[in-house]
Amino acid sequence: MTYAYSRLWLGILGVGSLVTFSSVALLFQLPQAxxxxxxxxxxxxxxxxxxxxxxxxxxLLPFDFLGxxxxxxRFEKSRDSLKQWMLRYVPAALGxxxxxxxxxCLLVNWTQSYGVYGSFLAVVAGMGSSLxxxxxxxxxxxxxxxxxxxxxxxxxxxxxxxxxxxxKLTVAAHRDVGFTGGIILSAGPPRVVIPAEWLELPVRQxxxxxxxxxxxxxxxxxxxxxxxxxxxxxxxxxxCSLLPQAGLTTVAELVATICWFTLWSFAGLLxxxxxxxxxxxxxxxxxxxxxVSSQEVVSASTALDERQDNQPERPASIEAIFHPIPGVNRRxxxxxxxxxxxxxxxxxxxxxxxxxxxxLSRAVHxxxxxxxxxxxxxxx
Numbered sequence: 001m002t003y004a005y006s007r008l009w010l011g012i013l014g015v016g017s018l019v020t021f022s023s024v025a026l027l028f029q030l031p032q033a034x035x036x037x038x039x040x041x042x043x044x045x046x047x048x049x050x051x052x053x054x055x056x057x058x059x060l061l062p063f064d065f066l067g068x069x070x071x072x073x074r075f076e077k078s079r080d081s082l083k084q085w086m087l088r089y090v091p092a093a094l095g096x097x098x099x100x101x102x103x104x105c106l107l108v109n110w111t112q113s114y115g116v117y118g119s120f121l122a123v124v125a126g127m128g129s130s131l132x133x134x135x136x137x138x139x140x141x142x143x144x145x146x147x148x149x150x151x152x153x154x155x156x157x158x159x160x161x162x163x164x165x166x167x168k169l170t171v172a173a174h175r176d177v178g179f180t181g182g183i184i185l186s187a188g189p190p191r192v193v194i195p196a197e198w199l200e201l202p203v204r205q206x207x208x209x210x211x212x213x214x215x216x217x218x219x220x221x222x223x224x225x226x227x228x229x230x231x232x233x234x235x236x237x238x239x240c241s242l243l244p245q246a247g248l249t250t251v252a253e254l255v256a257t258i259c260w261f262t263l264w265s266f267a268g269l270l271x272x273x274x275x276x277x278x279x280x281x282x283x284x285x286x287x288x289x290x291x292v293s294s295q296e297v298v299s300a301s302t303a304l305d306e307r308q309d310n311q312p313e314r315p316a317s318i319e320a321i322f323h324p325i326p327g328v329n330r331r332x333x334x335x336x337x338x339x340x341x342x343x344x345x346x347x348x349x350x351x352x353x354x355x356x357x358x359x360l361s362r363a364v365h366x367x368x369x370x371x372x373x374x375x376x377x378x379x380x
Contacts, residue, residue, distance in 0.1 A: 003075035004309035011365025014063040018359045019266050022259035035252040041108050045251050049104045053097045068369020077177055092371030100357050111248035119248045123237055126355025131185055134375040138172055143196050146171040151199040158207035162290045164214050167192050176372040177307050182379040183213055183222050190217050201303055208300035212283045221279045221343035229348040236264040237356040258357050265353055265360045272346040276324030279341035280380050325380050347377035
């Protein structure tokens with residue numbers, strides 16, 4: 001059993017458990033039987049939500065322990081002691097639960113006060129707050145000493161030689177070897193987040209990785225990914241609130257909506273990775289078009305894969321369902337088949353689902369038990 005397959009099965013069990021619990025709850029109408037139907041949202045209802053979120057955290061705890069501590073230690077991806085992992089994990093888990101609790105209270109209160117418009121605005125505010133929270137986290141992690149590093153300057157020079165504009169770059173300190181940074185929205189233009197560890201890569205590999213993200217911004221693939229992720233969550237949550245047992249005016253209705261939304265998010269895990277893979281392949285084609293050699297593209301992708309699952313070749317059926325980033329050996333020989341490519345849309349959707357109390361957002365195989373990756377799941 002390799003590290004990649006250990007994480008894969010852990011993600012399958014974690015996601016499967018949440019989907020099963022949600023299905024059983026809806027089938028036997030457990031929210032209606034056990035939870036408050038009061039239209040007066042008070043301390044009792046807040047405690048109900050807090051109790052349920054505590055149960056959610058406890059359900060994920062064994063999966064988080066295996067995915068965040070045991071497997072990385074077992075396969076030499078981490079040298080952190082249990083205490084070091086716990087010091088990062090516990091505050092992050094508490095913070096995540098608190099965010100969900102605030103969102104749950106906001107959804108019910110605004111829906112009771114302003115009807116469907118209130119629930120719509122609450123979801124938009126929740127997704128916006130998650131983006132703001134991620135931005136603040138990255139700024140705290142920002143490694144100012146590395147912003148003007150010679151490695152970054154040399155890589156940026158190579159990117160400019162390819163005729164690609166350099167976006168705003170932020171180097172982020174991290175402990176998890178799987179942290180890949182990504183692209184984040186800010187008050188100004190989007191920022192490309194570079195893990196501090198990447199500065200140790202050969203200059204041209206680092207240049208390729210920066211160029212990929214720059215192209216994703218300038219060719220619109222990043223923006224399409226954000227738009228699809230936002231629409232999938234907002235539209236899905238509103239739809240789920242209209243289904244049997246569901247709603248947003250009581251705790252019982254809210255929990256039923258969350259259960260339906262868990263099934264909606266699971267459908268997204270099956271559908272959206274295809275758009276993400278098409279975007280990765282689109283970046284490959286555009287890199288080749290500006291003069292980057294195929295060997296350089298493969299070399300950079302291999303370096304990134306080695307820091308993740310170290311699985312350059314995957315069965316097609318496994319990749320189609322579970323991996324929004326194509327395997328290294330599949331990249332150059334495949335070109336995108338349409339214009340629906342949306343950069344990192346599958347994992348962006350999971351992150352933005354925080355605003356909809358998305359239970360699957362930290363249970364998937366790529367980030368289970370790894371707090372640094374909850375707010376910024378791995379991207380290419």
